[in-house]
Amino acid sequence: MKTEIIAVGTELLTLSFRDTNSLFLTERLRGLGLPVSFRMQVGDDPVDLKKAVRAALGRSRLIIATGGLGPTTDDRTREVFAAALGRGLVFDAAILARIRERFGRRGLSVPPSNRKQCYVIEGAEVLENPNGTAPGLWIETPRRRIALLPGPPRELEPMFENQVRPRLAAVASGRRLIGRVLRLTGLGESDMESRIKTVYGAIPPGVGIVTLACPGDLSIHLTYEGRAGRAEAEAVLDGVQRRLEGRLRPWVYSRGGQSLEAVVGGLLRSRGRTLACAESCTGGLLGHRLTNIPGSSDYFLESAVTYSNQAKTARLGVPPNLIARHGAVSAPVARAMAAGIKEASGADYGLAVTGIAGPAGGTPRKPVGLVYIGLAHERGVSLDRNLFWGGRETVKFLSSQRALDILRKRLIKLP
């Protein structure tokens, strides 16, 4: 069954705006064994919208549209679908009653514009919206299923989960689509590709491999799609995964899609170790990433974001003459920062980053992208020198990624 998502809204086309609804729906539909074949973003212009809807009706049997159900005159999704399906719009008094109650609770009366939302495409089922005024619609025809959902994610997501998903589960029965994700860091994309080339040559039927790369983070997405039982499908993926890992083991940091900070956090927790950081060029990103993980206060004690040289001395005890002699971005200072934060915090590990994030501040001997990472551990301080390529935010991210990976590698060697 060809599946299509249509996201309606001029803002989707006029701005560098992330259409998160389509990503959410793509992922959820895959989970139901309904891979998306077409995804469209179109503005509020009714002529354009009509063309997009007609094209979708011509090629897809499941269509999920988002947006354009609001009270304003721009919102025309309902009308355009009705016209394209050759159906009328009928007034639904029950919807008005619910909107009236919603406004009434805040002591307000219903604005005339909201009456528009009470019209329903003939023969459609109403999907209630406990989080907003725009109800969704579900339409079944002999050949097609169509869901019209509101645009705001906090309205769309529960409506999909509670009202669309059960209707789709019935549609999707019998097919199976499962996936898993390997995540890697520390090698380049073409390096990865050439290492796994031979695996591509012998992929079992139904298995798909997609690799994705962003600076410092690679992922391999394995999918199985077909009619095999779950155990059989999992076994097929196990085989492919084993062969991939045989070639890529040193760089794989996660097998379930978890982020590097989640993996490192899990290792610290299971080993019963604590961590403190000293950050210069990452500016707090290392602490931010580590504390994005719920429960990180169990193992993460603190981070000293010592941007100024004075702070490096005052907080971490880095001797001023060490900075004067070698510069703040240097191996000796990275070592001193790592040892300093370990001692000051009493943590088991002290992880320190100092570098030149750019765009200014580079010199021929110390270019933008030069980053030293120190890790103070049970046996001393180890040091890592990097020359990263990219803009300021990329260098910050790559530095935090490398620092976390160095800690990960040390932790996995522990019992």
Added chain:
Amino acid sequence: MKTEIIAVGTELLTLSFRDTNSLFLTERLRGLGLPVSFRMQVGDDPVDLKKAVRAALGRSRLIIATGGLGPTTDDRTREVFAAALGRGLVFDAAILARIRERFGRRGLSVPPSNRKQCYVIEGAEVLENPNGTAPGLWIETPRRRIALLPGPPRELEPMFENQVRPRLAAVASGRRLIGRVLRLTGLGESDMESRIKTVYGAIPPGVGIVTLACPGDLSIHLTYEGRAGRAEAEAVLDGVQRRLEGRLRPWVYSRGGQSLEAVVGGLLRSRGRTLACAESCTGGLLGHRLTNIPGSSDYFLESAVTYSNQAKTARLGVPPNLIARHGAVSAPVARAMAAGIKEASGADYGLAVTGIAGPAGGTPRKPVGLVYIGLAHERGVSLDRNLFWGGRETVKFLSSQRALDILRKRLIKLP
């Protein structure tokens, strides 16, 4: 001229994958006065791709396709466009020579699969690709202009800038599309909407207003599209902007699209003031955001990410009995953190955040989302109590946003 972007690649539909090429192209095309009407993501399946291309040819006069020009058998954009346009593919020896040279430099011979990239749609112009093997194609017909561009951003972006843009500039001449962005924080979306309702009633011809909301950050995008001269178009937007600002001034933090951290950084710099932070629940995000701005080392001294209570005491001098009596998330502790970091760092401002980011750690008296923000300044310490709604990362972001806005408001009152 209806403009359409088609992004080709199964990875765009199988994963929560951001189609950054389409965002890049949307923005660049707008800058050329060519707003995008349709944006499509479709997989490598040739039947689906053919349907998408046919629909595009039927409704759009400028089509930019990305991806599917590579050497693998999945890559079929070239073939599908040729078939849909009723044209053949011809072998171009010059392309092979360039690919041969590229491989030769690394001592390699050309793999047979790359020969595929030497075929050109009849009548198309070749767009050279200095950053990869896949050349682009530019096709003009009496009614349409079509560009086929490679998928990797580092190949696509320079090809667009250097080879497509000049060709489009000729097409777009005479039309004008300019825009500006107001950014706001501290009020809700519906609040904003009701305050500016009357402005919508009297929008001059050619002006568009789009509002976007994400938690803690609102933006209003004003555009002018038409044939007016630049000065006239700017004056029209000035008038609308003045009316919007008349109703929203306290919440507008930026008029040129800059981020809140850039605005705060600019104010610190122009006032000659320095800042240090003390972060608990934001975990480093405040420092990370501030240091994303190039040159922030001029005014940002440090951030003490004191996640543990012990760190709050050791780094910031927060008395242990204050924490014991009121809890780490409390007004007195937020005040003590702010005063503590101001004193320890010698900065002009000490900005402190302590709160419960969740999902765990909340109690009926201190629920998840409770966040105290302290600002130590020239006249003492001011305190701000918030109850934010959302998941862990949202609470962290809202906390950092509120903290930066509090500092911004204090700074704009200074000379």
